[in-house]
Amino acid sequence: MTEVGEENIVLEGFLCPICKVDFGLDLKLFLHFQEAHSEDQDLVKSFKDLFGKAKEKILKNDIGKKEERYYVWEPQEIGEVQSHFQYFKHCRNKWVEHFVMETNKTVVRLEKLLCNLPQDPNKRKTHEQTIVHWLDGKDVTRCPDCTKSFNITRRQHHCRLCGSIVCHECSCFLPLSKAYETINETGKNQLTSITQSSPSFRLCVHCGQVLENREQIKYRDLKPLVCDYYDKIIECRNKIENDLLIKFNQTYNLLKEGESSYLTEANKIRSDIVKLAETIDALSNRILKLENDTNSSKVTTKNIRLAMIQCVQSTVLAIPALPSLKEIEEIAQRKREAAEARLRNGQDLDKPKMSPSVRHNIQKNEIKLRLEDGWSPVTNANVNSDNPVVEQMNIIKNYIKQAKEAYRFDEVASLERNLQELNEEYFKMQNGSGNMPGYSTKN
C-alpha cells in the first residue's frame, strides 16, 4: 500500500548495487564497479556473509534450546539424618531411676498405711502419724503449692504420704478402694479420677500425681476392640499385596500366553482376592460404626474407612477380568501357527533357553522317581504346551495329583518343591523378557 508522500520509484537498467546509479551500458557499469568499489566489494560481501552466518548460528542455538522443555535428574537417596537417641536414653535413665525410686517409696508408704488401718477416725490419724512423720506447721505461713497464706478460713492440712503441709484446695483425696487397688496391682479398666468420698486419704497434689502416673502405665497395654479389627484388616491387606496379587499377575500372564490350563487357578485366586477385599470393606465399616466418644477417635475411624475404601478400589482395579477359554485357545492357536511359520522359513525356533537349573530340576525329578521302589507316576501325554517349561510344570502337577491319590505324601512334598522352583525360574525368564504387567508394588 502506497502512502501519500512516499516515492515509489522502480529503477531499471544497469544499476550499480552499491550506489544505485544507472550506467546505461554493461561495460560502463563494469568499469565503474571495478574502479569505485573494488576494495569495498570484497569487504561488503564478506561482512554480509559473516553477519548472516553469525545470525544463523546464534538463532539456531536459541531455537535448539527452545525445544527442550523437560529435564530429569537422577533418582536420589535420603538426605542426612542424625540420631540423638543414645544421648537421650542416657539422660532419661538417670532421671527415671530417681523418679522410680520416689514412686516406690510412695507406694511402700501407702502399703504401710493400709495394713492395720483402724476404722475409728481418731485412731486413724494417730496411725497415719506413726507411719509418716507429719511436718510441724508452726513456721509455715503459706501453702507451698499455691503460696496463699494460711488463716482461719484456710487451714493447714497434712499429706498422708509425704507429711508435707497443704491447704485444702491443693490437696486431693485417694479413696480407700482405689488405694487397695494400687497395692494389689489389680488394674481395673476404668481410670476414675480421684474424688472425695469417705473413707479416703488426703494427699498433696504431688503424691497424687505420682500415684496416678503409676496407674496410667498399667492402662497403656490395653488394646481396644478397634485394634483387633484393624490388625485383621492389615493382615488381609498384606496377604493381598504380598501374596495373592503377585500370583494373580503370574497366572494372568500365563493365560495371556495361551496356557488355558491355568484358568481355574486364576479364577480361584481372583475369588480369594475379592473375598479378602470384601472382608476389609466389612471390617472397616464395622470400625466406623463402633462407639466413638472422643473427637479424635471419630476422625481416626473415618480416616481408616477412607483409606480402606481406597485400598479396595485399587485392588479391584488391579485384577482385570480374565479372558474366556475361547480367547485363550485362540491365542494359543495363533502362537502355534506363528511357530510353524517360522519353522517353515527355516529359522531356528526361538525356544526360550532353559536355564541349567531348570534342566537339572527336571533331571533330578526323573532320577528321583526312578529310585523310588514300588510306585512311580505315569506321564500323561495330554499335557502339551508350546512352552517346554510350562509343559514340565504341567507334568509335575499331574504327578502331584497322582501321588496324592496314592497317598505318597513325601513324594507330594518334594514334587511341590520342584514345582515351586520351576515356577520361579519361569517367571524370572518372563521378567527378563519384560513381560510383567503393572501391579501396585508395596509402598
Next chain:
Amino acid sequence: MDLIQAVKLYIIKMTEDCGPGMKVLLMDKTTTSIVSAVFSQSEILQREVYLFEQLTSTSSSDSMYHMKCITFLRPTRENISLLCKELRNPRYGYYYIYFSNIISKTDIKTIAESDIQEVVREVQEYYADYLAIAPHLFSLNIPSCGQCLSWDPLQLTRSTQGIISVLLSLKKNPLIRFQASSKMSKQLAEKIKVIFSKEENLFNLKQGDIQPQLLILDRREDPVTPLLMPWSYQAMVHELLTINNNQVDLSHIEDIKPDLQKVLLCAEQDDLYKQNIYKNFGEIGEIMKSLIDDFKSKAKNHQKLDTISDMKAFVENYPQFKKMSGTVAKHVIIMEQLSNYVIKKNLLEVSELQQQIACDIQSSQHTLKIRELIEKNIPDEEASKLVMLYALKSFSKDSNRELTSLIQILKSKKVAEHWIELVHDVMKFQSKIILDNENTLKNAKQITKRFYKDLKGVDNIFTQHVPLVKELVEDLIKSRLKEEQYPFLSDINQPTKKVQDIIVFVIGGVTYEESMAIYNLNSANPQVRIILGGSTVHNSSSFLNEVKLATFGVIKSRGGSRKL
C-alpha cells in the same frame, strides 16, 4: 537434587521406621504446611497415618494408647516446652520424635527428663525445614525479612536454618558466594559459615570433584521483577488469586460449589496442572478449549449404555472420568477468574507498558503513555505500580521532574495516600549500587546484550523482561560471574572454574516467573542443576508489603538511602 523428593523421602522413612500399626502425626503449624505440600491426604492415609494433630497449648486430652505418635517439629523453644508437657502426660502409646533442624544437647536433656513413662523410642533430626514447592523451588514462608533495610534477628535465624536444612537434605557442602553490595546477604553467608564449622561432622559429606555453589542474593538488586504482571499460568494465578501453601481460596466467588471453595494446585497430584504450569495465558486458553471438547465427546459416549460391555466400560472408567471432570472444572473456574481480572484491570495494555518501561524501550514515550493510561481509569494499584516502575528505571535529571509530575497526577486522581508513599518506599528499597552501575551502561556486556536482543526480535511483548536472577545464573554457569561483585566467603582461594550444582537463595523473596526462568535454564543446560529458593514467593501485593516494612525507618534521599 529434587527438593520434593528429598522431603518425601524423609517423611516416608518416618512412617516406616515405627513399624506397622495405627499412627498419629503430631506437628506444629510450620511442619504441617511442609508435609501437606508434598503429600496428599490419600497418600498419607495409605501409610497407616490416620490422625493429624497439632501441638498447641490447648490440645485435646483424648488418649489413644493403641496408636503410635510420630512427632515432627521445628526445634523452637516453644515446641520443646509443649513437647515436654505432652510427654509428662502422654496421650499415645509410643512416641517417635523427629526434629526438622539441628537441636542442642541441652534441649534433648530437657525432653529426656520429661519422659518419665519412657514412651519415647526414637529421637532424630530429619532436615526437612523448608516448603518444597517444586523440584527446583523452595520457600521459607517468611513474609518480611526485616526492618530498616536490615535483618530481623529471628528471621535471620530462620533463614539460616532453612538453608542449612536444604543443604543437608540434598547432602551438599557448597562454596558460599554472596552479593557484595548487600550487607544482609553478607550477614546470612557468615552465619551459614559458622554453622558449617560448628557442625563439622554433619557437613563432612562426600563430594564429587566439583563443589556445589550457594549464591545468596538480595531482592533489592531487582525490585522490578515482582512488580511486573506475569503471564504464565502459575505466576498469573498467584498474582491475581494468591497461592498459599499450594492452595487457592476461591470462596469470594458467588455461586461457587462448596467443594471448590479452596482448591489445591499441586503439580505432583494434578497432571493437567503439571503440564501447563509454565505455559502462557493464550496457550492455556486453547488447551482448555480442546480439553473441554474432548470431554464433551467422552461424556456423550458415556451416555449410550446399551450393551453390557458399554456399561462395564462406563463403570470401569467412571472414577477416572469423575476425577478428570473435577480437575477440569477447577481449572476452568480459575481461568474464568483470570480472564475477568485481565479485562477488569485492563491488564493487557498495562502489561505492555510495564514491559516497555522495564526493558527501556522507547523511554522518551514513557511518561506520555503512563499519563494516557491513568486517564483511562485503570485501578489505583496498577497506576501506582506503573509510576513505581518508572521511578525505578529512570535515572536522568529530567526524570525527577517527570516523576513529581506523575505523582501529582496520581494525587489528582484521588489515589489513596499509601500508594503514593509506596512509590517513595520502593525507591528507597532499590539498592544504591545498582544506581551506580546503571549509569555506566555503556560497557561491552550491555551492548552485546542489546545487539543480541535486536537480532532475535521479540516473540512475545508481554514477556520481554528477563529477571536479574536468570542473567546472574547464566553467568555463573559460564563461570563468568564477577568475583568482585559476588565474592566467595572462604579462606581458601578458589581455583575451580567449573560449576555443576547451584543453589540460589534470594533474601526478600522470589517470584514464580523467576522459578520458570530457572526451570528453563535447567532444561537448556543438562550439565548443571539449579535450585532456587527465597524467603517467600511474592506477588506484587506481598512484595509491596515487604517493601513497606523493610523501608520503615529509612530517610529518603534521591542519591541513595540513608538509615535512620
